[in-house]
Amino acid sequence: MKTLVVAVLAVTVLALTSPVPSEADPYAPDTAGAPAADRAGRRPSGPCALRTVTRNVSEGARTPYGYARSSGTVRAVTLFIDFPDARARITPKERYAEFFPAVADYFRRSSYGRLDYRSTPFLHWIRMAHPYRWYGITRGSAFDPNHDDGYHAISKEILAAVDDRVDFSRYDLINVLAAPNAGPPAVQDVRSVTFAGAATGLETYDGTPFRNVSFIWSRQTGDSPYRVLTHENAHSFGLPDLYTAAPSRAIRTPVGHWDPMDEDWGPSNDFLAWHKWKLGWLAPREVHCLDRPGTRTITLTPTSRRGGAKLAVIPLSPTHALTLEARAPGPLDHAVCRPGVLVTTVASDLPSGTGPVRASDATPGSAGCYTTDPNVNAPLSDAPYRAGQRCTAPGVMIEVLRQERDGSWRVRVRRQD
Numbered sequence: 001m002k003t004l005v006v007a008v009l010a011v012t013v014l015a016l017t018s019p020v021p022s023e024a025d026p027y028a029p030d031t032a033g034a035p036a037a038d039r040a041g042r043r044p045s046g047p048c049a050l051r052t053v054t055r056n057v058s059e060g061a062r063t064p065y066g067y068a069r070s071s072g073t074v075r076a077v078t079l080f081i082d083f084p085d086a087r088a089r090i091t092p093k094e095r096y097a098e099f100f101p102a103v104a105d106y107f108r109r110s111s112y113g114r115l116d117y118r119s120t121p122f123l124h125w126i127r128m129a130h131p132y133r134w135y136g137i138t139r140g141s142a143f144d145p146n147h148d149d150g151y152h153a154i155s156k157e158i159l160a161a162v163d164d165r166v167d168f169s170r171y172d173l174i175n176v177l178a179a180p181n182a183g184p185p186a187v188q189d190v191r192s193v194t195f196a197g198a199a200t201g202l203e204t205y206d207g208t209p210f211r212n213v214s215f216i217w218s219r220q221t222g223d224s225p226y227r228v229l230t231h232e233n234a235h236s237f238g239l240p241d242l243y244t245a246a247p248s249r250a251i252r253t254p255v256g257h258w259d260p261m262d263e264d265w266g267p268s269n270d271f272l273a274w275h276k277w278k279l280g281w282l283a284p285r286e287v288h289c290l291d292r293p294g295t296r297t298i299t300l301t302p303t304s305r306r307g308g309a310k311l312a313v314i315p316l317s318p319t320h321a322l323t324l325e326a327r328a329p330g331p332l333d334h335a336v337c338r339p340g341v342l343v344t345t346v347a348s349d350l351p352s353g354t355g356p357v358r359a360s361d362a363t364p365g366s367a368g369c370y371t372t373d374p375n376v377n378a379p380l381s382d383a384p385y386r387a388g389q390r391c392t393a394p395g396v397m398i399e400v401l402r403q404e405r406d407g408s409w410r411v412r413v414r415r416q417d
Contacts, residue, residue: 145201266375304330340384
């Protein structure tokens, strides 16, 4: 039986509630006169909701049982760990302030107020029993209950330290923030990871499964480094990684800086409208489902602004679709240098990390318009389509007609039988 070394300190627990949106908040939902279902948002349904074919994270419309809720009030408990050879050099409160209230505010804004994220920190460093290297943590380390090292060992020690003082049944998410000096810097090797959905094999004393847990290591770069936690928590909500890792370990970004599930480093960026719909952040009236043949002209309001339709979906098969959304600079979209209509292809049958979403580039061959930050996939920074441009796919033609004075975009979609 391993011995857990925990210093005897006073334990402080602080509850943080995300701020209430003000009337001037451009991300607050436009709910005046809307039905109750519109005010609350709704999970995708109907012919444009892609089929879910796996229990793992995916682009399928239905998130399987075991993942955390992603709308309404979501509660997280945030814990802190360090190691005998990597003792924390800052207080838990200082480490917590790197992420909160920023994470809660981000989710409130991105969800148009439909996700009320509340984090409760256990403000105490939990000292691990062994040096950091003993646990064998590397990028991609699994949670293996058959081995008494790695994340399984760390989690057992966490539960041994706090299970009698933390009621895990009250929380939807578990965040574990490691001392930032434990392990390599994020610019050398990103090791943050989430174990979501399926049970890990561990339970608390009262039988609560230990799952939907995110481990955050080191510190990210950019003007909003807290977004590593929004990325990891989004896995617990059911979202997959959009980037791809080649055999050489080189990272490719088929969506670029248009969603934090692809690039969550560098300047801030918002979620794709498709992800907002999957997470229950869009009301039915905010989604155009273009599943029938013919020609339709629609209006899309930028996701960074209040009101209007945010997403158009053109289903191509039960597991594939084209999506359209308008993007413009905003509080969460710092790197948008070419406002316009972003077109993506979505595949719910492609696994996480294999490019399940791909952005169509309106300016192929261009070097891009946001070229000063190496964290941004510059060639895709000018991917949105603008007035007069067309995007075609088998049986589908998308034509951007114009930008209105209020910043919305008029788009014509022709679909054949």
